[in-house]
Amino acid sequence: MSDLAVAHGASRRFGDLLAVDDVHLRVGAGEVVGLIGANGSGKTTLIRLLLGLLPPTAGQVRLFGEPPSRHTRARLGYVPQSLGLYDDLTVAENLAFSAGAFGVHDTAALQGDLAAVRDVLVHELPLGLRRRVAFAIALGHHPDLLVLDEPTSGVDPLQRARLWETIRASAEDGAGVLVSTHHMSEAEQCDRLLVLANGRVAAEGTMDEVVGGTRAVEVRTGRWEEAFTALDAAGLPVSLVGKALRVPGADREAVGRPLAGAGVDADLGIVPASFEEAFVVLAAGRAA
Amino acid sequence: MSAAAGRWGVDGLGVRYGGRAALDDVTFEVAARSVAAVVGGDGAGKTSLLRALAGTVRPSAGTVRRPDDRRIGYVSAGPGVWADLTVEENLDFAGRAYGLGAGRLRSRTAELLERTGLGEARGRLAGRLSGGMRQKLALAMALLHEPALLILDEPTTGVDPVSRVELWRLVAGAAAGGAAVALATTYLDEAERAATVLVLDQGRALLAGTPDEVLAAVPGRVVEAEARPQGVPAWRRGARWRAWSPDGSPLPGTTEVAMDLEDAVVVAQLAREQRSAA
Amino acid sequence: MWAMAMKELRQMRRDRRTLAMMILLPVLLLVVFGYAASFDVDRVRTVVVGPLAQEVAGGLPDRLQVVETRADLGREGAVEALRDGEAVVAVVTGANGDAAILVDGADLFSARSVVTELRGRPELPAPEILFNPGLDTSTIMVPGLMGVVLVFVGTIATALGVVRERQSGTLEQLAVMPFRPRDVLLGKLLPYLGVAAVDLVVIVAAGMLLFDVPFVGSPLVFALGAVAFLFVTVGAGVLISTVSETQGQAIQLAMMIMLPQILLSGLIFPLQAMAAGVRWIGYLLPLTYFVQVARGVMVKGTPIDALLLPLGMLAVLGLAVLGLSIARFRRDLAPAGRRHRHDEVATVGAGAR
Numbered sequence: 064m065s066d067l068a069v070a071h072g073a074s075r076r077f078g079d080l081l082a083v084d085d086v087h088l089r090v091g092a093g094e095v096v097g098l099i100g101a102n103g104s105g106k107t108t109l110i111r112l113l114l115g116l117l118p119p120t121a122g123q124v125r126l127f128g129e130p131p132s133r134h135t136r137a138r139l140g141y142v143p144q145s146l147g148l149y150d151d152l153t154v155a156e157n158l159a160f161s162a163g164a165f166g167v168h169d170t171a172a173l174q175g176d177l178a179a180v181r182d183v184l185v186h187e188l189p190l191g192l193r194r195r196v197a198f199a200i201a202l203g204h205h206p207d208l209l210v211l212d213e214p215t216s217g218v219d220p221l222q223r224a225r226l227w228e229t230i231r232a233s234a235e236d237g238a239g240v241l242v243s244t245h246h247m248s249e250a251e252q253c254d255r256l257l258v259l260a261n262g263r264v265a266a267e268g269t270m271d272e273v274v275g276g277t278r279a280v281e282v283r284t285g286r287w288e289e290a291f292t293a294l295d296a297a298g299l300p301v302s303l304v305g306k307a308l309r310v311p312g313a314d315r316e317a318v319g320r321p322l323a324g325a326g327v328d329a330d331l332g333i334v335p336a337s338f339e340e341a342f343v344v345l346a347a348g349r350a351a
Numbered sequence: 352m353s354a355a356a357g358r359w360g361v362d363g364l365g366v367r368y369g370g371r372a373a374l375d376d377v378t379f380e381v382a383a384r385s386v387a388a389v390v391g392g393d394g395a396g397k398t399s400l401l402r403a404l405a406g407t408v409r410p411s412a413g414t415v416r417r418p419d420d421r422r423i424g425y426v427s428a429g430p431g432v433w434a435d436l437t438v439e440e441n442l443d444f445a446g447r448a449y450g451l452g453a454g455r456l457r458s459r460t461a462e463l464l465e466r467t468g469l470g471e472a473r474g475r476l477a478g479r480l481s482g483g484m485r486q487k488l489a490l491a492m493a494l495l496h497e498p499a500l501l502i503l504d505e506p507t508t509g510v511d512p513v514s515r516v517e518l519w520r521l522v523a524g525a526a527a528g529g530a531a532v533a534l535a536t537t538y539l540d541e542a543e544r545a546a547t548v549l550v551l552d553q554g555r556a557l558l559a560g561t562p563d564e565v566l567a568a569v570p571g572r573v574v575e576a577e578a579r580p581q582g583v584p585a586w587r588r589g590a591r592w593r594a595w596s597p598d599g600s601p602l603p604g605t606t607e608v609a610m611d612l613e614d615a616v617v618v619a620q621l622a623r624e625q626r627s628a629a
Numbered sequence: 630m631w632a633m634a635m636k637e638l639r640q641m642r643r644d645r646r647t648l649a650m651m652i653l654l655p656v657l658l659l660v661v662f663g664y665a666a667s668f669d670v671d672r673v674r675t676v677v678v679g680p681l682a683q684e685v686a687g688g689l690p691d692r693l694q695v696v697e698t699r700a701d702l703g704r705e706g707a708v709e710a711l712r713d714g715e716a717v718v719a720v721v722t723g724a725n726g727d728a729a730i731l732v733d734g735a736d737l738f739s740a741r742s743v744v745t746e747l748r749g750r751p752e753l754p755a756p757e758i759l760f761n762p763g764l765d766t767s768t769i770m771v772p773g774l775m776g777v778v779l780v781f782v783g784t785i786a787t788a789l790g791v792v793r794e795r796q797s798g799t800l801e802q803l804a805v806m807p808f809r810p811r812d813v814l815l816g817k818l819l820p821y822l823g824v825a826a827v828d829l830v831v832i833v834a835a836g837m838l839l840f841d842v843p844f845v846g847s848p849l850v851f852a853l854g855a856v857a858f859l860f861v862t863v864g865a866g867v868l869i870s871t872v873s874e875t876q877g878q879a880i881q882l883a884m885m886i887m888l889p890q891i892l893l894s895g896l897i898f899p900l901q902a903m904a905a906g907v908r909w910i911g912y913l914l915p916l917t918y919f920v921q922v923a924r925g926v927m928v929k930g931t932p933i934d935a936l937l938l939p940l941g942m943l944a945v946l947g948l949a950v951l952g953l954s955i956a957r958f959r960r961d962l963a964p965a966g967r968r969h970r971h972d973e974v975a976t977v978g979a980g981a982r
Contacts, residue, residue, distance in 0.1 A: 095590075099512075100511075101483075101511035101512060101513045101514075102481045102482065102483060102511045102514075103481070104511075144509075189393050189394045190392070190393035190394070191392060191393060191394075213509070216508060216509060216537070217392070217393050217505075217508060217537050218392045218393055218537065219390075219391055219392025219393075219395060219537065219552070219616065219620065220392075220539060220613045220616045220617045220620070221392075221586070221616070221617050221620040221621065222392055224586035224587050224588065224617055225586070225587075227587040227588075228586070228587045231587055231590070245509070245510065245511050245512055245515075246512075246538065247540055248538060248539065248540065248613070251588075251589055252587075252588065252589045252590075253589070254589075254590055287527070288384060288526075288527040288528075291523060291524065291527040292524075292527055295520070295524060295527075300516065300520065301520065301523070302516060302519045302520055302523055302544070303386070303519070303522075303523035303526065303527075303544065304543070304544040305543070305544060305545070305546060305561070305562065306546060337540070338512075339512045339515060339516055340516070342512045342513075343512060343513050343516050346512075346513055
């Protein structure tokens with residue numbers, strides 16, 4: 064498996080701010096890698112380093128074995144969160160523009176329901192179709208590396224599954240895919256995850272490896288409002304799930320004490336933390 | 352219509368924009384002290400439902416039960432904060448709009464700034480806040496007057512995970528305080544946290560009930576495999592494929608998986624597609 | 630590079646407002662400079678007063694177009710006629726030789742053409758120029774420019790203010806808050822009206838102090854005209870905001886409305902010098918009437934009863950534009966009719982709508 068994109072000890076400094084700090088990342092052909100980070104984690108800056116929009120202030124960035132350049136850009140497909148489509152052009156016109164820009168003449172013809180809307184103005188299309196158009200265009204010049212920013216946000220589960228079919232299909236064809244996301248529903252679709260916090264890599268591996276042993280305390284009680292108020296007042300990161308409460312990263316005693324103090328009778332159980340909860344614990348740990 | 356018990360919602364709601372039906376015969380109930388989620392993709396009708404509930408669109412059919420304007424808090428998908436005003440000025444404007452007296456406005460503002468962690472940013476322009484902080488500000492503005500009905504349109508879309516957890520905590524806090532919360536989202540894992548769920552697809556109800564009821568209502572079983580199973584509806588999930596066996600019969604080369612809400616919705620959507628294609 | 634050009638061309642074809650600007654604007658300028666841009670006034674309205682009125686009227690040069698002869702009026706009546714805008718030239722005939730030709734200096738270009746004409750007629754008395762004896766351009770331009778400023782603040786600033794709300798998505802938020810649509814509208818407009826008022830005072834002061842522009846007439850009448858004019862411009866601003874999605878579109882539309890007003894309202898090129906086919910456009914523009922009021926009151930001291938037509942037109946236009954814009958604005962803000970005071974609201978659907 065060859066590496067299509069590599070960041071080796073990459074750092075990027077802006078004045079006093081070290082936005083990206085000694086990050087190692089690699090994306091190989093045929094795999095889908097997820098890049099996760101909160102705002103301010105350096106995720107956006109890292110992507111810009113990989114795309115060649117910024118040079119690193121330390122370390123190396125390599126695309127297809129060489130430093131990013133106009134030449135490597137031709138083998139790259141990028142779909143930003145805003146999709147990068149011209150709203151006042153039709154689907155076909157957007158495709159023509161992209162083909163012209165990349166100097167490609169044998170673009171794959173639009174398939175299926177995309178073909179049906181080729182003469183429709185982009186701003187008249189619903190979000191799901193718009194995303195698929197953006198993908199089709201990014202894939203139009205047969206890139207070896209795809210960089211996708213939150214590719215499935217805002218669409219329903221079926222459309223999400225269909226979009227992932229397209230992404231997986233290109234990975235199976237040999238492309239490498241880097242997905243930048245905030246969200247569990249996208250993170251769980253990736254082969255491997257890289258979690259960034261404060262510019263550094265906080266965790267790496269599959270979803271299970273990243274969530275790892277993080278646990279949460281689940282509280283079941285008939286008086287959930289009082290339990291919530293008591294735990295919230297004690298400064299614990301409590302959240303409501305259905306009718307139960309969850310406190311990630313805490314132990315039974317830390318949760319039991321404020322409940323007892325408020326006179327609330329509850330059943331406490333230890334459960335595996337969800338992805339978001341694990342992430343928050345990781346990010347908090349990193350900030351220290 | 353037992354509004355006295357704090358049960359708001361819509362019955363048989365229809366909403367039309369021009370010639371197009373955005374919602375058709377939708378029923379959705381929001382009870383005090385709980386969170387009711389409405390789920391669906393873009394164009395499913397979530398925003399139309401919430402707008403009808405808030406009173407900013409007129410229904411073409413059905414009834415809407417909601418409290419007086421002054422007891423509703425609304426966070427639009429957007430969100431609705433004034434970018435050229437500071438955090439404090441935004442809260443001030445919202446407080447005055449809802450008729451809060453100077454004293455109460457001061458104390459509520461201080462309280463909410465602390466709970467949302469926006470205290471240090473109080474003098475910053477709202478346009479310069481990160482997405483997560485802006486959503487927290489919008490939520491604070493909607494909570495100033497302690498509404499009986501809190502309506503949130505996609506409050507966590509595009510928000511980083513840390514802020515998302517904090518927003519959920521604030522929402523739960525509002526429910527604990529007695530509010531009825533209606534929340535629209537495209538994320539199924541978020542919907543799973545709610546007490547009741549309504550799944551919309553192209554303006555119609557697809558599934559409804561508590562998360563457990565919704566799962567139980569989906570017949571058959573969901574299975575998983577490395578390669579795409581043939582002859583049954585299948586979809587990608589991660590590196591593998593999932594498929595639905597409608598009558599519950601096992602499929603060769605597959606293993607059963609516990610169905611989650613996302614599976615349930617995909618199955619329901621696929622089933623609907625098949626029916627309309629037939 | 631070609632791909633880029635192709636894309637721009639396609640986008641340009643679809644951007645209707647920009648296209649309109651690029652096509653209509655040259656057409657407008659052509660019309661203006663072909664038919665409207667002229668400083669030569671061919672026919673100047675004249676009244677002849679005094680005992681010899683009838684006889685003298687026939688012998689006047691062609692340029693002086695006699696619209697009325699009043700043997701019963703004397704010099705005073707003649708001055709009033711000029712002040713009230715009934716005519717630009719008044720010929721006073723006197724039995725005992727106190728004949729005079731009075732010219733309204735506030736109608737600058739008409740006055741100049743009369744003066745030039747009469748230079749070639751030494752047998753007639755030398756014209757006396759009233760109200761603007763020096764025939765100063767600034768004296769009559771400054772009042773007109775006030776109108777331009779009011780158009781700017783009223784229309785553009787207001788349009789932007791409301792569109793900004795729509796563009797940032799906060800209009801929806803406002804719709805849910807317990808505001809009445811008129812609260813929102815008036816609350817939004819008040820600061821702009823205040824700024825416009827301050828602007829006006831500053832310009833009047835500057836005009837008087839720096840450019841020696843007189844202020845002969847009643848400030849009250851002037852204020853009345855200004856208020857009526859503001860209603861129209863602000864109403865236009867709100868109307869523009871209801872048909873614009875972005876601030877860019879709002880500005881485009883506002884510019885397309887402002888430019889004809891500046892060129893065809895008599896501010897620069899006198900209305901009488903325009904071909905009749907174009908002049909009627911001027912009579913539809915609110916700025917035309919404000920300029921009449923401003924010049925009349927400031928330079929000539931015209932009383933209110935002589936300004937009823939322009940004030941009336943401004944009031945009518947104001948009501949129409951403001952009424953229409955409020956109706957459209959309300960539609961954006963309160964479609965479901967939400968004003969209720971009880972605890973529970975049950976809205977029953979209206980059936981097919």
